[in-house]
Each structure stands twice: as C-alpha cells, then as structure tokens.
Amino acid sequence: MNRTLNLWIFGIEVLLLISSCNNNPEPSKRIIVKGYDRHVELQWEPVEGAKSYAVFVKKEDNSYTERANVKDTIYMDFVNDLGTELELSYKVEAQLNEGTESLGEVTVATRSMTDEELLDMVQFYTFRYFWEGAEPNSGMARERVHMDGNYPQNDQNVVTTGGTGFGIFGLLAGIERNWVSKEEGIVRFERIVDFLEKADRFHGVWPHWIHGESGKVKPFGNDDDGGDLVESAFLMQGLLAVREYYKNGTEREKQLAQKIDELWNSMEWNWYTQGGQDILYWHWSPNFGWQKNFGIKGYDECMITYVLAASSPTFSVPVSVYHKGWARDGGIVNDTSAYGHDLPLKHNGSPEFGGPLFWSHYSYLGLNPKGLKDQYANYWEHNRNHTLINRQWCVNNEQGFKGYGEDLWGLTASYTVTGYAAHKPGNDLGVISPTAALSSIPYTPEESMAVIKNLYYNYGEKVFGRYGFYDALSPEKDWYPQRYLAIDQGPIVAMIENYRTGLGWQLFMAAPEIQAGLEKLGFTISEE
Structure with a gap:
C-alpha cells in the first residue's frame, strides 16, 4: 500500500477493508475514508490500466449518484450540498478500457469539529x-x-x-x-x-x-x-x-x-x-x-x-x-x-x-x-x-x-x-x-x-x-x-x-x- 496512506491514522478516521463487492468478490482492494466536518476524503490504491475513477454516493432511495470522476487516487468531497452530521456510503469504480472494476463500498460519518x-x-x-x-x-x-x-x-x-x-x-x-x-x-x-x-x-x-x-x-x-x-x-x-x-x-x-x-x-x-x-x-x-x-x-x-x-x-x-x-x-x-x-x-x-x-x-x-x-x-x-x-x-x-x-x-x-x-x-x-x-x-x-x-x-x-x-x-x-x-x-x-x-x-x-x-x-x- 502507498506509504502516504499510512498518514490517515489519526483523529476520526474510518478505515474499512472491503471483503466483498458486487462486481469484485475478492477482498484485494482497500479504500480509506475519513469524515471531517464539511468534507469527506477517500483514497484508494491505483488499479493498473485505469483511465479514471468514478466516485458515487448512496442516496436515500439506496441508488447511487456520481459525485466525481477523477484521475487521481484521492478525492475530497465537500458535502455542504448534502447537509451536516451525515452518514454516507460511497463506492469507487475504476474506469478501464473495457468496462469497470469496483473497488468496493465504504461508509463514513461527518460531524461538527471543535476549533482544536x-x-x-x-x-x-x-x-x-x-x-x-x-x-x-x-x-x-x-x-x-x-x-x-x-x-x-x-x-x-x-x-x-x-x-x-x-x-x-x-x-x-x-x-x-x-x-x-x-x-x-x-x-x-x-x-x-x-x-x-x-x-x-x-x-x-x-x-x-x-x-x-x-x-x-x-x-x-x-x-x-x-x-x-x-x-x-x-x-x-x-x-x-x-x-x-x-x-x-x-x-x-x-x-x-x-x-x-x-x-x-x-x-x-x-x-x-x-x-x-x-x-x-x-x-x-x-x-x-x-x-x-x-x-x-x-x-x-x-x-x-x-x-x-x-x-x-x-x-x-x-x-x-x-x-x-x-x-x-x-x-x-x-x-x-x-x-x-x-x-x-x-x-x-x-x-x-x-x-x-x-x-x-x-x-x-x-x-x-x-x-x-x-x-x-x-x-x-x-x-x-x-x-x-x-x-x-x-x-x-x-x-x-x-x-x-x-x-x-x-x-x-x-x-x-x-x-x-x-x-x-x-x-x-x-x-x-x-x-x-x-x-x-x-x-x-x-x-x-x-x-x-x-x-x-x-x-x-x-x-x-x-x-x-x-x-x-x-x-x-x-x-x-x-x-x-x-x-x-x-x-x-x-x-x-x-x-x-x-x-x-x-x-x-x-x-x-x-x-x-x-x-x-x-x-x-x-x-x-
């Protein structure tokens, strides 16, 4: 795993190992997610051959809507439009030349932060x-x-x-x-x-x-x-x-x-x-x-x-x-x-x-x-x-x-x-x-x-x-x-x-x- 991902071990971090995914049953991918007050940050390991990565968030009806399509392996989602004190579920998909590969799903919470x-x-x-x-x-x-x-x-x-x-x-x-x-x-x-x-x-x-x-x-x-x-x-x-x-x-x-x-x-x-x-x-x-x-x-x-x-x-x-x-x-x-x-x-x-x-x-x-x-x-x-x-x-x-x-x-x-x-x-x-x-x-x-x-x-x-x-x-x-x-x-x-x-x-x-x-x-x- 990238050494930079180790930096996430502090504060209110949520780290979930994905053990199964709808399109990828093998527990070989990890997504790291952390919720702050007004944004969520997701990181994942690169997928060989990926042209970009699509990030989705689950709506109230349990369907997903796309939040971003990025070439990087990090995405910072400012969620002001969704509200505060949120419980959110995300999934990430690698966009390949032929089809997509799911990296799994994670859940995370945002909450009010003190000045410190x-x-x-x-x-x-x-x-x-x-x-x-x-x-x-x-x-x-x-x-x-x-x-x-x-x-x-x-x-x-x-x-x-x-x-x-x-x-x-x-x-x-x-x-x-x-x-x-x-x-x-x-x-x-x-x-x-x-x-x-x-x-x-x-x-x-x-x-x-x-x-x-x-x-x-x-x-x-x-x-x-x-x-x-x-x-x-x-x-x-x-x-x-x-x-x-x-x-x-x-x-x-x-x-x-x-x-x-x-x-x-x-x-x-x-x-x-x-x-x-x-x-x-x-x-x-x-x-x-x-x-x-x-x-x-x-x-x-x-x-x-x-x-x-x-x-x-x-x-x-x-x-x-x-x-x-x-x-x-x-x-x-x-x-x-x-x-x-x-x-x-x-x-x-x-x-x-x-x-x-x-x-x-x-x-x-x-x-x-x-x-x-x-x-x-x-x-x-x-x-x-x-x-x-x-x-x-x-x-x-x-x-x-x-x-x-x-x-x-x-x-x-x-x-x-x-x-x-x-x-x-x-x-x-x-x-x-x-x-x-x-x-x-x-x-x-x-x-x-x-x-x-x-x-x-x-x-x-x-x-x-x-x-x-x-x-x-x-x-x-x-x-x-x-x-x-x-x-x-x-x-x-x-x-x-x-x-x-x-x-x-x-x-x-x-x-x-x-x-x-x-x-x-x-x-x-x-x-x-």
Missing part, C-alpha cells in the same frame, strides 16, 4: 505538502505544486532551500504528532541531509533552487546561479532544530546530528561580507562574482541571517556587521504607528504600515520572538503589531474589495492574478494569501482562527485541497487557483505548531551557539 480539531486538520493537511509532496530523490520540498500539473519550465522537480527549511519544522511536528513514525522521520531527514552534503554549494552556502534529481543549481535569475545566503539561513534554521532534536539520541540519531553540524560549520558567513565590510551580501556566484551586490539591510524577512552569521562557531561575523549593516547604524528605528499600533522598526519601503506579513514569519519559525529584545525593538510586540496593522488595513478595506473583513484578511507575498506579488498595505491587489493570517496565529490566535473558519466553512473546495489551503484567492476577481508554494505552506505548519506547543522555538533556541550569538549581538530574552 479544525486546527489539527489544517496543520495535518499542510504537513502533507512536505511529506507526500516532497521531491522523491532529495526528500526536499518542491518549490511549487500546481494541482493542474501545469508547471513553468517543467520545474516540478526543482526544490527550494528556504522552503525546505520551513517545512522541516512541519516534519518534526509530524513525528511528534505520530503522523509519521520515528523511523520514517529519520529516514526522511537522512535523505535530505545526504542530498545537501553532495548538492552544489558556494563557500558552504546553497543556491536558492536546486534540481532535485541531480543536486545541481537551478539559476534563480540570469546572474543568480550561486550561493543564496538568506535562503540558506532559512534552511539552516530548520536543520539546527533537527540537530537539537536528535543530538542526544541513538548512535544513528547522533550521526545525523553530526552531519548537520558539519554542514553548519562549513557555511562561510564571513565570505559574504565581500572581504570584511560591515554588511552581509545576499548572493555570490562563481560566474558573476558580486555582480548582484545586494546588501542585506533591515527591516525585512532576513533577520535570521544575521543571527546565524553572528552565531557561527567557525565563520562568524563581528557585531559591527549586525549594527551597521542590518540595523543601518541605527536607521532601522521607526517612530510611527498605524491604527493605534506602534511599529518600532522601519520596514523597507513600507515604514508606515509595514511590509508583507512573511516578514514576521520567516525568521521566527525557530527564533522565538517571545521576550526577545535588543536596543531596537521588542520583537514579540513588533511582530504582533505588524500583524494587527495588516489586518486592520484589510478590515477597513478602503478600496472596497469583495470578501475582505474580520474573517478574511492577510496580505503577503504569494501568487496573484497576474503572476506573483508582495501584497501589503499600499500594494493591495485584492488578493488574500491564507498563509498571512494562518502563520500569524501565535500573534493573533482568535483573529487567525476566524480566517480559518471562514475559508473552510464558507469557501470550501475553492480554497482547500490535499495539501491544505491553496496559496491565494481573490473573491473580487472570482479567482481561486489550485496552486501551492513551499515558502507559504511551510510557515503555516511551523507556526501552528509553535502556537500549540512551541516545538520549533524550543529546539532552535536550545542550540548553544544561538544563545551565544544572541548574547553577542546584545539581545536579551525575558519571560512573556
């Missing part, structure tokens, strides 16, 4: 992006998954370093929540780490994109075919959490932790100062050198890059790089507020309302903002206020976009109607990105849950698929693309877990180098 069950469901579905949806050779996260199969430049096997780092926190959560076994978990991490050891690196730093089959760099742009320091920082943030998770375990687990340690120690952070300047640079290429010349200056999503660079036990950068480069020699300080919320850090290009919400997510999947302070900001207050400002912009909705309100808010970088955009106040295109509110759940738990409920109960199959909520939606444009991006799915599952248990924060912050690096940079940590 709903959150568990959303987290689990999003986790599947990084478990089921991973590129098979590397085990890493694909940059994107388009459910229609239409990929730009046939890049369905291109993996992302940053998105994998985000997803790693989700994989750790999956192990802790028994969505996968501990054995399956370490096998996956070994695959990822072994791949990263052999993949292209540039002074110890990985590129933004990598071909999953070969480990060779996939250029992110015409002159961006080398090391990407920021994406590699996102990756290492996750890997250090894995190291902490396994370092005191079995010999096998200690070996995995040691391999991660070697990758961490080989990252030449000081190289990316262009020979000792007081700033980190985002890119270096063996073909184009420092041609991009992109200095990393705050405030945006890159804070974790400076924390790791200062924390490195082998290629550390001096304190001046943080204060003069990232903090702009004090110029990072802001003195404005919006909607009654102070924004103590000056966001690049968005000093009044703040930048896209991923700026309060990417660096804080492992780096715990609770009680984290330096001379520039209290990072919990900053991130919460950033979120509340972004939300209030959508609630006020001065542009009058359809759907916006207290239960549909959140502007960040995502797909947009015409491509990709960094949505934010002042650059609001009428597109809501679910990751914005969902990944903010530690900062705004009630406000984020309102968005989850609205999306699931009122938008349903338009916005929710096999890997959780799709990347973006625009009720204004009646636009609901069935697409996913790793960099948007990863923060959802990671931040939900941080909200529920603090797992990612606890692991990353336990790394002794991180504690030393934060102290070096002048950070203090207090209980909040």
Whole structure:
C-alpha cells in the first residue's frame, strides 16, 4: 500500500477493508475514508490500466449518484450540498478500457469539529505538502505544486532551500504528532541531509533552487546561479532544530546530528561580507562574482541571517556587521504607528504600515520572538503589531474589495492574478494569501482562527485541497487557483505548531551557539 496512506491514522478516521463487492468478490482492494466536518476524503490504491475513477454516493432511495470522476487516487468531497452530521456510503469504480472494476463500498460519518480539531486538520493537511509532496530523490520540498500539473519550465522537480527549511519544522511536528513514525522521520531527514552534503554549494552556502534529481543549481535569475545566503539561513534554521532534536539520541540519531553540524560549520558567513565590510551580501556566484551586490539591510524577512552569521562557531561575523549593516547604524528605528499600533522598526519601503506579513514569519519559525529584545525593538510586540496593522488595513478595506473583513484578511507575498506579488498595505491587489493570517496565529490566535473558519466553512473546495489551503484567492476577481508554494505552506505548519506547543522555538533556541550569538549581538530574552 502507498506509504502516504499510512498518514490517515489519526483523529476520526474510518478505515474499512472491503471483503466483498458486487462486481469484485475478492477482498484485494482497500479504500480509506475519513469524515471531517464539511468534507469527506477517500483514497484508494491505483488499479493498473485505469483511465479514471468514478466516485458515487448512496442516496436515500439506496441508488447511487456520481459525485466525481477523477484521475487521481484521492478525492475530497465537500458535502455542504448534502447537509451536516451525515452518514454516507460511497463506492469507487475504476474506469478501464473495457468496462469497470469496483473497488468496493465504504461508509463514513461527518460531524461538527471543535476549533482544536479544525486546527489539527489544517496543520495535518499542510504537513502533507512536505511529506507526500516532497521531491522523491532529495526528500526536499518542491518549490511549487500546481494541482493542474501545469508547471513553468517543467520545474516540478526543482526544490527550494528556504522552503525546505520551513517545512522541516512541519516534519518534526509530524513525528511528534505520530503522523509519521520515528523511523520514517529519520529516514526522511537522512535523505535530505545526504542530498545537501553532495548538492552544489558556494563557500558552504546553497543556491536558492536546486534540481532535485541531480543536486545541481537551478539559476534563480540570469546572474543568480550561486550561493543564496538568506535562503540558506532559512534552511539552516530548520536543520539546527533537527540537530537539537536528535543530538542526544541513538548512535544513528547522533550521526545525523553530526552531519548537520558539519554542514553548519562549513557555511562561510564571513565570505559574504565581500572581504570584511560591515554588511552581509545576499548572493555570490562563481560566474558573476558580486555582480548582484545586494546588501542585506533591515527591516525585512532576513533577520535570521544575521543571527546565524553572528552565531557561527567557525565563520562568524563581528557585531559591527549586525549594527551597521542590518540595523543601518541605527536607521532601522521607526517612530510611527498605524491604527493605534506602534511599529518600532522601519520596514523597507513600507515604514508606515509595514511590509508583507512573511516578514514576521520567516525568521521566527525557530527564533522565538517571545521576550526577545535588543536596543531596537521588542520583537514579540513588533511582530504582533505588524500583524494587527495588516489586518486592520484589510478590515477597513478602503478600496472596497469583495470578501475582505474580520474573517478574511492577510496580505503577503504569494501568487496573484497576474503572476506573483508582495501584497501589503499600499500594494493591495485584492488578493488574500491564507498563509498571512494562518502563520500569524501565535500573534493573533482568535483573529487567525476566524480566517480559518471562514475559508473552510464558507469557501470550501475553492480554497482547500490535499495539501491544505491553496496559496491565494481573490473573491473580487472570482479567482481561486489550485496552486501551492513551499515558502507559504511551510510557515503555516511551523507556526501552528509553535502556537500549540512551541516545538520549533524550543529546539532552535536550545542550540548553544544561538544563545551565544544572541548574547553577542546584545539581545536579551525575558519571560512573556
């Protein structure tokens, strides 16, 4: 049986072994079915030669009506049209060149779910992006998954370093929540780490994109075919959490932790100062050198890059790089507020309302903002206020976009109607990105849950698929693309877990180098 089917063992799952069928008496086929609040999910093993599969549901008169005809071996049936608190019977038939083959019949119930069950469901579905949806050779996260199969430049096997780092926190959560076994978990991490050891690196730093089959760099742009320091920082943030998770375990687990340690120690952070300047640079290429010349200056999503660079036990950068480069020699300080919320850090290009919400997510999947302070900001207050400002912009909705309100808010970088955009106040295109509110759940738990409920109960199959909520939606444009991006799915599952248990924060912050690096940079940590 497909390993992905094992993931169904949690919650209110119903698993029925079909022992006899009208057209197929042999008990050789299995259908797995699970009922949630407003949808039912069915999975089955593929049938050789099947062109498609027809899914039927039994009506009150005991006859069957077809619900869908799909080519996949999974079907999510949103049953709002049938009612709530249902008892349903389904059957599945494989459509062959000559006739059909029955896979049997299953029964299932739907029922009302608590907020905790709903959150568990959303987290689990999003986790599947990084478990089921991973590129098979590397085990890493694909940059994107388009459910229609239409990929730009046939890049369905291109993996992302940053998105994998985000997803790693989700994989750790999956192990802790028994969505996968501990054995399956370490096998996956070994695959990822072994791949990263052999993949292209540039002074110890990985590129933004990598071909999953070969480990060779996939250029992110015409002159961006080398090391990407920021994406590699996102990756290492996750890997250090894995190291902490396994370092005191079995010999096998200690070996995995040691391999991660070697990758961490080989990252030449000081190289990316262009020979000792007081700033980190985002890119270096063996073909184009420092041609991009992109200095990393705050405030945006890159804070974790400076924390790791200062924390490195082998290629550390001096304190001046943080204060003069990232903090702009004090110029990072802001003195404005919006909607009654102070924004103590000056966001690049968005000093009044703040930048896209991923700026309060990417660096804080492992780096715990609770009680984290330096001379520039209290990072919990900053991130919460950033979120509340972004939300209030959508609630006020001065542009009058359809759907916006207290239960549909959140502007960040995502797909947009015409491509990709960094949505934010002042650059609001009428597109809501679910990751914005969902990944903010530690900062705004009630406000984020309102968005989850609205999306699931009122938008349903338009916005929710096999890997959780799709990347973006625009009720204004009646636009609901069935697409996913790793960099948007990863923060959802990671931040939900941080909200529920603090797992990612606890692991990353336990790394002794991180504690030393934060102290070096002048950070203090207090209980909040």
